[in-house]
Amino acid sequence: MISDISGSVKGALIFVENSWLLMFLHSIYVPYTFKKIAEAHPTSYAFRTLRNRNHFQLFFVNIILALGGGTMVSFLSGEPVSWIVNNKIIPTYAIGYYLVHSVPAVFQFLSSFAPFSDMILDCIVDGSMRAVIISANVDKIRRKISTNAYVAQLLLGVLSVTGGGIIYNVSFEDFKFSNDVYICAISNIFYIIGADENLKKIIYQICPIFFDYIYKTLGKPLGFSPKFLRDDAKALGAIIITTGFLLRFKEFKSVKTSNEKLKIHKEKSL
Numbered sequence: 001m002i003s004d005i006s007g008s009v010k011g012a013l014i015f016v017e018n019s020w021l022l023m024f025l026h027s028i029y030v031p032y033t034f035k036k037i038a039e040a041h042p043t044s045y046a047f048r049t050l051r052n053r054n055h056f057q058l059f060f061v062n063i064i065l066a067l068g069g070g071t072m073v074s075f076l077s078g079e080p081v082s083w084i085v086n087n088k089i090i091p092t093y094a095i096g097y098y099l100v101h102s103v104p105a106v107f108q109f110l111s112s113f114a115p116f117s118d119m120i121l122d123c124i125v126d127g128s129m130r131a132v133i134i135s136a137n138v139d140k141i142r143r144k145i146s147t148n149a150y151v152a153q154l155l156l157g158v159l160s161v162t163g164g165g166i167i168y169n170v171s172f173e174d175f176k177f178s179n180d181v182y183i184c185a186i187s188n189i190f191y192i193i194g195a196d197e198n199l200k201k202i203i204y205q206i207c208p209i210f211f212d213y214i215y216k217t218l219g220k221p222l223g224f225s226p227k228f229l230r231d232d233a234k235a236l237g238a239i240i241i242t243t244g245f246l247l248r249f250k251e252f253k254s255v256k257t258s259n260e261k262l263k264i265h266k267e268k269s270l
Contacts, residue, residue, distance in 0.1 A: 010141065023088070024096065027092050027093040027094075027095060028110075030096065036118075064168055068167040070082055074155045113247075127245050130187070131238035134160065138192060142196075163224055185239055
C-alpha cells in the first residue's frame with residue numbers, strides 16, 4: 001500500500017512540477033494562510049498589516065514569504081532571480097493575492113471547509129511545492145557547482161523553501177526556527193542521498209537494514225546498491241514534508257475562532 005502511495009506521489013509530482021497549476025494553488029495558499037494566522041493573532045505585525053489594508057505592503061509581505069528563500073539562494077549561488085526572469089511568477093501571485101483579499105467569497109469558501117481545506121493547501125500544495133523546489137535547487141548545485149558539495153546542497157536546499165519565513169520573522173516578528181526548517185532539512189537529506197550514487201552506496205553499506213526497508217517501502221528491488229532514483233527521493237521528500245506539516249495545524253484557527261479572538265481584542269481595547 002505504501003509503495004502505491006509513493007508511486008501516486010511520484011506521478012503527481014511529475015505532472016505538476018512544470019505546470020502552472022501548482023504555482024497558482026500556492027499563490028492562493030500564501031495570502032490565505034497569512035490572513036488566517038493574522039486574524040488569529042491580534043497583537044502580531046501580520047494583524048496590524050492586515051488591518052491597515054495597505055495592499056502594496058500586504059502583497060510585498062506575501063512575496064517575501066513565497067519567494068524570499070529562492071531569491072536568497074539565487075543571490076548566494078550567482079543565479080538569476082526566478083521571478084525576474086520568469087514572467088509568469090509575479091502575475092500568478094498577484095492573481096492569488098487579489099482572489100484572497102479582494103474577492104471575499106474565495107476566503108469564505110476556503111474557510112468554510114476548514115480544516116480540510118487547510119490540510120489540502122498547507123500539507124499537499126505547500127508540501128509538494130517545497131519538495132519540487134528542494135529537488136530543483138539540489139540538482140542545480142550538483143550541475144553548476146559540484147556533485148560533492150553536500151553542505152551547499154543541504155543549506156541552500158533548505159534555505160530555498162524556508163528563507164521567506166526566516167526573512168519575515170527576522171524583520172517583523174520574533175525570530176525563531178520553526179519546525180518547517182527541520183522537516184524540510186530531513187526531506188532535503190533524503191533527496192541528496194537519492195541524487196548521489198556514491199553517497200547511496202556508502203550509506204547503504206553503513207545501514208543496509210534501513211535502506212532495505214526504504215526500498216521495500218517504495219517498491220524497489222532489494223540487494224546491494226539498489227536503484228533509488230531522483231523521482232523516488234523526491235516522492236519520499238514530499239511524503240516527509242506533507243506528514244510533518246500535519247503538525248502545523250495548531251497554528252491554523254477556524255474563521256469562527258479567529259473572529260472570536262478579534263472580537264475579544266476589540267472589546268478590551270474599548
